[in-house]
Amino acid sequence: MLPVGRRWAALPLITPAIALQSLFFFLPLFMILLVSFTSRDSFFFSPLYTFDNYVKMFRIYRIDFQNTFFLAGMAGLIDIIIGYPFAYILLRKVTRFADVFRAILIIPLFGELYIAYGLLYLILPGGPVSRLLDALGISPLDVLYSAPMAIFGMSLYTLPFVVYNIGISLQGIDRSYEEAARCLGASRLKTFLRVTLPLSLPGIITGWLTSFGWNLGTFAIPVLLGGPILGTRVLANQIWTTSLVTSDFGMGAAIGVMVVAITMVVFYIVVKLSRGVLV
């Protein structure tokens, strides 16, 4: 490498990025933390810092925490079940069209809103599936406004991240371990269960955690697909309603901080376990 490595020469190159993140990410993060300790009455006048919001939060919004954790956790589980074979096949079994499959995996990144909307139409009365359901004697609304539909939408949303995490850990497995197992007399299935699967366990865990972390903040999918009861009682929806609809910024901020704290812990574990981190 060229002799450019003077210790301070890098400083002007990284300063703008550090400044951007400090001013518009860390400072706002500090703000939301600060506001989470204010109460509704004192918010705009003399801020009085208390733990009230946090105490109240777990009482009032316990059901929202439960719902969100349940939906996000289940979606992550389904992602693992669907995503593991997907990553395995993509890396090990196919060469032709592999890039097409990779490209399709970008589509969920377009956002949860479109996933929610597409699935919404799928089963609304008059939609293509509703006729089929009618024939089976099931009311479309029972399927539509229910947890399984929301979980399905969420799992579609985060599938790319899970495939990525599992793929990275599969790529990290030295093929000679598997070949050694085969030569030692293990069948294909035994080799997979005893060698490949345990070695890719970190990918499974980080995949699930990543999916879970992302889905904690989903809004459109539970609201549009989860139905009037489940859909409104998720954390993202509560943050939006408390702060921007009912103007209880303190409470909104407190829930927001909770969500950040949980995802921070989740992604801390992911980064610790993952081998895909770049620097």
Place this chain on the structure above:
Amino acid sequence: MTRVEAVELVKRYGSFVAVDKVTLRAREGELVTILGPSGCGKSTTLRMLAGLIPPDWGRIFFDERDVTSLPPDKRNIGFVFQRVALFPHMNVYKNVAFGLEMRKLPKRVIQEKVKEALRLVHMEGYEDRMPSQLSGGQAQRVEIARVLATDPEVLLFDEPLSNIDAKLKDELKYEIRRIQRETRKTMIYVTHDQAEAFAISDRVYVMNNGRIEQEGSPLEIYTNPRTPFIAAFIGTTNFIETSIKEYDEKGGIATLEAAGLEIRVRHPSILDKRKRYFISIRPEDIKVINPNDQKSYLNALKGTVEDTIFIGTTVRLNININGLVLKVDTYGAERFSFLDSKGKEIVIGFDSPTILNM
């Protein structure tokens, strides 16, 4: 023409000393090779000469100028890399013109110089090709043209042929020699290939573990390796550990002992009677001789053929003498007669082995 001088160059990576007080010199128009195994510090030395790595210690001079702290773009050097370093986003013409454009020459001059440089390496007519459309050998020729076009003071070649297949390699190394002769530029050439180094160099520096072990003409180094490392690294040799039996201080011939055998050695310097010495004798310097002919050799020993190996131009015999196994090469039509000599008794003869410095 420029004289290159490096004085006591040192480069450390952490506690690892990659280059340890290397001093070397290339006279005006000389082709000097740094020869050594991979990881010996030869490339690091060359990169310090180019300014690609700053030395921790030591000075580098081009003629009288101290260039130690100059960056590569201020040294007016031509560096040819081990991997093809042609810019993949530029065609051959643009690549060769790059250095000239950096020197802000007028367009017409650039056109002429590119043409001239490509002619020198026999690559005229390839101007519009992209690097990806060239074979390994062609790419390396263009690389050399790109370097020559800028008319550098010093040419630095870092194993330019190591990624090229054997046949082409042979052709290209003489090509490099020819170009160096024609342009009469001072050149420092790094390689791990002894044949390559010997074929082209005026002088060779042999490097090992970050140090220069020996310096001299190819002939000197081959016939008179000064350390066990060089004797082993260059060609094939027989090592024998010996103690002194009889020794004449006035010079002349000493008798050494190994495995109960007496080996006579002409010694140039004073030997220490209590020390043990390693001697080296190359397989091609040992002959299978007629038992009646023993008197005409300084050393003649009787042994059994333990094994025969057909190599091609030679047939190598492993000969067991009192438990000491020596490699002996046989040549010519005669060599085939040894192919089924396993188990036979023969007599070998050789002149004085070299005493190695420890």
Place this chain on the structure above:
Amino acid sequence: MGRSIYERLSPILSYLYLILVCTAILLPLSITLYRAIVVSKPDGSITISLQSYTMISEAFWDKVLVNISISLLTVLIDVAVAVPVAYALVKYEFKAKRLIFTYLNGVWYVPGISYGLALVLSYYFVYKFLLGFWGFVVAYSTGFMLLALLTAIVAFRNLDPVYEEAARCLGAGRLKTFFKVTLPLVGPGITAGVVLILVLSLNEFITALLLSGPTRVKTAPLQVFSDIRHAGIQPFVAAEATVLQLVSLAIVILYLKFFGTKYLRGAIMI
């Protein structure tokens, strides 16, 4: 000797599985598109028509334009800010590299809903001048910078240092080397980041939802959301929902056609 059943079936099942999962991934988009362009007549017959697209309101197209301007500015800022950092992280030796990378990463791991609220609060109390269009640009630039950084790091990592060394030896100074050799060679990699940021910022929803309150700026996905809530699954809403998805898809396909998946792998792809 015949091949075993496993060997014969394995490729077929593999492709079947991939196609099945990809169908599920494509389901929402294709269903939306179906709703937008397939018209069933009262007599039971079905025709394809683009009529629903003509029913999209003028206001929506205005928002698409706003959206595109925000996205383009975001891309500009992110590339300008992230490429030098990537260069420094890959090429320079300095302490706390990992710490700096983690610091710059943070935003990616905070859910959009919390980040949106945090921004809203800071715009109210600190950056009042950002209430409006620029509030979106700043928010998106900060939020998506990591994508430019990751792809640029991959690009610089994949760049063999020999090209830069050759340029230096041929007499090019540090700046000339960067602009004439380094930048052209990492171009496709940096474009990968550009594509990702374009696609994600064109479709960003949740942060936008929170920002739209105080800034009074509405982006296209927000219009789609409010139309869904008020007009449900009418064809013109479906048409709106497909517009930016198809634009994004076109950008992705165009990029992949030129550069393939090489520069995206390791950053967001396996």
